[in-house]
Amino acid sequence: MRNxxxxxxxxxxAAAVTLSMLVGNVSSFVHPxxxxxxxxxxxxxxxxxxxxxxxxxxxxxxxxxxxxNDNVAQTEDTSREKVMTFAYDMSLEPExxxxxxxxxxxxxxxxxxxxxxIVIGSGMGGLSCGAISAKYGDKVLVLExxxxxxxxxxxxxxxxxxxxxxFEVGPSIFEGLDRPSLNPLRMIFDLLGEEMPVKTYTxxxxxxxxxxxRFPIGSQSKFETLLMEQAEDGPKAxxxxxxxxxxxxxxxxxxxxxxxxxxxxxxxxxxxxAGSLPFVLTHPDVFLDLPLTFDSLxxxxxxxxxxxxxxxxIDTMCIFCGFPAKGAMTAHMLYILERFFEESxxxxxxxxxxxxxxETLQRGLEKFGGKLQLNAHVDQILVNxxxxxxxxxxxxAIVTAKKAVVSNATxxxxxxxxxxLSNLPQACTDWKNELGKLPRHGAIMHLxxxxxxxxxxxxxxxxxxxxxxxxxxxxxxxSQNLCSFFIPSLLDHTVCPEGKHVIHVYxxxxxxxxxxxxxxxxxxxxxxxxxxxxKVLWEAVERCIPDVRDRLEFSxxxxxxxxxxxxxxxxxxxxxAWAAGKSAPQAGLLGAVLPFPFPNLKTPVDGLxxxxxxxxxxxxxxxxxxxxxxxxxxxxxxGKHLDMLKEASQNDPMYKFLDPGFLGGIYRPLVEGLTPSxxxxxxxxxxxx
Numbered sequence: 199m200r201n202x203x204x205x206x207x208x209x210x211x212a213a214a215v216t217l218s219m220l221v222g223n224v225s226s227f228v229h230p231x232x233x234x235x236x237x238x239x240x241x242x243x244x245x246x247x248x249x250x251x252x253x254x255x256x257x258x259x260x261x262x263x264x265x266x267n268d269n270v271a272q273t274e275d276t277s278r279e280k281v282m283t284f285a286y287d288m289s290l291e292p293e294x295x296x297x298x299x300x301x302x303x304x305x306x307x308x309x310x311x312x313x314x315x316i317v318i319g320s321g322m323g324g325l326s327c328g329a330i331s332a333k334y335g336d337k338v339l340v341l342e343x344x345x346x347x348x349x350x351x352x353x354x355x356x357x358x359x360x361x362x363x364x365f366e367v368g369p370s371i372f373e374g375l376d377r378p379s380l381n382p383l384r385m386i387f388d389l390l391g392e393e394m395p396v397k398t399y400t401x402x403x404x405x406x407x408x409x410x411x412r413f414p415i416g417s418q419s420k421f422e423t424l425l426m427e428q429a430e431d432g433p434k435a436x437x438x439x440x441x442x443x444x445x446x447x448x449x450x451x452x453x454x455x456x457x458x459x460x461x462x463x464x465x466x467x468x469x470x471x472a473g474s475l476p477f478v479l480t481h482p483d484v485f486l487d488l489p490l491t492f493d494s495l496x497x498x499x500x501x502x503x504x505x506x507x508x509x510x511x512i513d514t515m516c517i518f519c520g521f522p523a524k525g526a527m528t529a530h531m532l533y534i535l536e537r538f539f540e541e542s543x544x545x546x547x548x549x550x551x552x553x554x555x556x557e558t559l560q561r562g563l564e565k566f567g568g569k570l571q572l573n574a575h576v577d578q579i580l581v582n583x584x585x586x587x588x589x590x591x592x593x594x595a596i597v598t599a600k601k602a603v604v605s606n607a608t609x610x611x612x613x614x615x616x617x618x619l620s621n622l623p624q625a626c627t628d629w630k631n632e633l634g635k636l637p638r639h640g641a642i643m644h645l646x647x648x649x650x651x652x653x654x655x656x657x658x659x660x661x662x663x664x665x666x667x668x669x670x671x672x673x674x675x676x677s678q679n680l681c682s683f684f685i686p687s688l689l690d691h692t693v694c695p696e697g698k699h700v701i702h703v704y705x706x707x708x709x710x711x712x713x714x715x716x717x718x719x720x721x722x723x724x725x726x727x728x729x730x731x732x733k734v735l736w737e738a739v740e741r742c743i744p745d746v747r748d749r750l751e752f753s754x755x756x757x758x759x760x761x762x763x764x765x766x767x768x769x770x771x772x773x774x775a776w777a778a779g780k781s782a783p784q785a786g787l788l789g790a791v792l793p794f795p796f797p798n799l800k801t802p803v804d805g806l807x808x809x810x811x812x813x814x815x816x817x818x819x820x821x822x823x824x825x826x827x828x829x830x831x832x833x834x835x836x837g838k839h840l841d842m843l844k845e846a847s848q849n850d851p852m853y854k855f856l857d858p859g860f861l862g863g864i865y866r867p868l869v870e871g872l873t874p875s876x877x878x879x880x881x882x883x884x885x886x887x
Contacts, residue, residue, distance in 0.1 A: 270710045273640075276673035281525045282708055283637035283775040286610075301354075302764055303345035305575025308591040313339045315833065316589055316599040317606060318576050318615070319766070321349025322819045323810035324606030325559035325570075326386050326826030332568035333390065334834045334842070339597060340563065341589070343575040343766050348556025349606070350765050351819060353693075356648070358752055361695035363648045365754075366552045366702045367764065369819050370684040371402070371518070371663050373415070373538070375546040378850035380537060382458045382824035383555070385856075388849045389459075389842070390562030394554050396546035397689035403664035404514075405741045412660065413511070416543040429507035438503045443535050445502060446528070448481050449491060450536040454855050458815060458824035459831075460843060463799055466836030466873035469865035470843060473858035492793045494778040495531055496524035510670055517674045519817050520639045520707055525777035527795060529815070547662060547689045555819060579603055579615045579806065584622055585877070586806035589615075599805065602878055604829050606810045609633040609797065610768040616803075625802040632783040633797060636812075641711050641770030643677055644756030645703040645735040649749040652697060659742060662688045666738040677705035678731075681738045698751065703735040707772025714758045715769075728755045774812040799829055804877035807832065836866060836873040 269284045276282070313336075317328045320342040328340040346352045350368030357363075374381030376398050378388055387394060402413040411428050414420040425439060426432035443450070455477035460470045478484055490498065495516060503509050509523075515534055516526035523531075537543055548554040560570055575592040588598035605612040613634045619626045662685045672679040683703040687694050694700045709731070717724040732755045739746050761770035776782040776796070781789030786798040796814040799807055809829040815821040831839050840862050847857035 270712050273710050276676040280673045282675045284640050285637045303573035305343050305592045308571050308574030310595040312598045313337045314601045317604045319606030320347035321606050322822040323826035326823040327604050327809050327829045328568050329559050329563040330830035332566035334838050338568035340570045341574045342572050345573050351552045351555045353551035353553035363700050364551050364693040365646045372546045378852040381820045383820045389846045392558045392562045394558040395549040398544040399661045400544050401661045405666040415538050418539040429505050435505040435508045442502050448483050450532040459827050461828045462831035464873050464875045465869040469836050469862045470839050472861035472865050495526045495528045499523050522674050527778040547686050549690050578617050585804040602805045604807045608767050609812045629802045637775045639707040639772035639775045641709040641758030641761050642707050643705040643709050643731050645732050646754040647701040648751040649699050651699045675708040677709040678734050680706040683739050711758050711769040773817045833878050
């Protein structure tokens with residue numbers, strides 16, 4: 199049967215209101231990353247399609263083997279106003295055969311079996327979906343192609359002279375993990391009853407063409423002092439900053455009216471988000487800001503902010519979601535405007551490495567009876583009579599799903615797993631083709647350094663995380679212009695031997711893939727190109743540690759080919775890149791009334807859902823985790839969801855607003871029979887032969 203989606207005008211309007219408040223909880227301060235060199239055994243090459251930077255599906259053919267194609271050409275002369283996306287037509291790909299790489303597993307593990315829910319991929323979205331589904335009582339299997347869980351959030355280690363050095367390969371800047379907070383990932387940890395030790399710090403270092411300065415999180419007064427000291431016109435910058443905060447105050451203030459964990463994609467959301475109604479009634483101007491929420495932030499910034507220093511700062515805060523202010527949802531700035539200037543705000547370093555994020559969620563998954571199978575590559579999503587009924591693993595084993603299959607893979611990797619849909623309704627084929635052509639961000643370059651810290655004076659910096667900008671006149675998406683470096687060993691002494699430091703340096707997500715796919719890893723040409731593209735990363739660290747090369751114990755350069763292999767993301771993409779301002783394809787009913795820049799988490803294939811950073815609320819570990827929670831909520835009756843929210847609200851006074859209370863009880867009998875929606879009910883299951 200086709201997906202049954204509620205389509206009442208009232209429900210659509212209510213969903214829009216709820217989302218307009220929810221999006222203030224989007225926090226995207228992370229970078230997916232990867233490591234080391236690989237042995238490349240296969241790389242498929244399709245034809246590129248040129249996508250309009252702001253979401254048009256108009257396209258022109260271009261040749262993948264031509265270095266002057268649109269994907270590469272846009273990176274050769276970048277300007278500040280340029281918004282870059284990359285696109286490929288996945289329908290032109292040869293049959294999907296995922297290569298294997300040393301250090302990542304061969305993907306041949308996994309046994310046959312039957313589960314309620316199968317989750318493909320153990321990133322933040324997949325593990326959150328699996329763990330919360332297990333807490334709901336579902337029998338859950340999470341399948342991971344890699345030998346490590348966590349997706350982009352994992353750690354790799356190297357032994358050197360008898361010492362162990364561990365490197366972050368993905369996200370490195372986290373806020374709100376040290377205590378109960380509005381960060382959805384922390385909320386999920388608390389919901390699962392799991393703890394993750396962290397060390398904290400209170401700033402972000404900036405190395406710019408005019409010198410070094412530091413963004414102080416957790417203090418409005420210190421930030422205003424920074425503006426007075428660094429901005430071209432300090433008093434005007436302070437005035438404009440406060441004017442921007444005031445303009446977005448209603449949306450920003452909604453972060454404590456309703457949470458992303460309250461969301462579900464069916465009529466049940468009327469009950470689970472009912473607790474936000476008092477806020478809506480007392481802030482009627484929220485209706486006027488609905489389009490603004492999902493629109494490009496630059497439209498608001500351009501009407502208020504003129505001081506260059508402040509405009510630059512806003513762009514760097516947005517770039518973690520993949521775009522500068524031009525292209526970024528206004529929603530991505532709301533959390534920063536509200537949360538980052540509270541006195542308790544700080545950044546966190548997970549003790550033991552970023553891998554602790556995934557391992558904490560894994561503990562929650564297993565606590566409630568769920569299972570994580572590593573080194574188990576999904577070869578195909580099985581579809582029978584229009585319904586996803588399970589998966590076929592690379593080793594040939596069939597695993598069936600009574601309720602649903604949830605893909606935490608990128609849309610580009612998900613469509614590869616669908617196989618032949620010729621016997622399904624045209625909507626399924628259209629969905630597969632549209633997702634396969636979605637614009638995306640480029641890949642990332644990485645440099646991993648282990649250095650001797652003997653007599654190293656770092657008193658000029660206060661924090662482990664830093665941004666480096668070469669030229670404010672160039673695009674911040676340019677991988678040769680913006681990069682970051684992270685020194686976790688300043689706070690976490692478990693990641694390397696005493697007297698040493700580990701440093702992860704990584705570019706923005708704008709590295710073009712095409713020049714790399716022609717090269718053979720290990721060849722002289724490949725190694726030379728790695729050195730050429732990593733030169734800017736070395737120079738970034740040298741801004742802080744001038745003699746870093748003399749202190750070197752060893753170094754590893756990670757190319758986009760390695761990024762793709764280790765993170766299991768097609769062409770090493772940083773993520774989907776649908777610029778704000780226009781609805782994405784397959785955005786559902788919400789996309790018809792608002793510029794909603796995400797494809798629906800539901801699909802035209804019954805029993806097949808998606809989660810991860812290509813779904814609402816977007817790129818970032820908190821956002822990806824929230825998408826997994828939304829998928830898990832959607833698969834379960836609204837009564838269970840309300841019970842879970844009530845339980846979560848009792849974990850800490852901060853979470854009291856999660857429980858919709860008596861208002862939720864009013865709506866519950868009206869929507870209970872409609873949840874989960876028909877295509878997700880167990881009685882609709884079709885057996886797999």
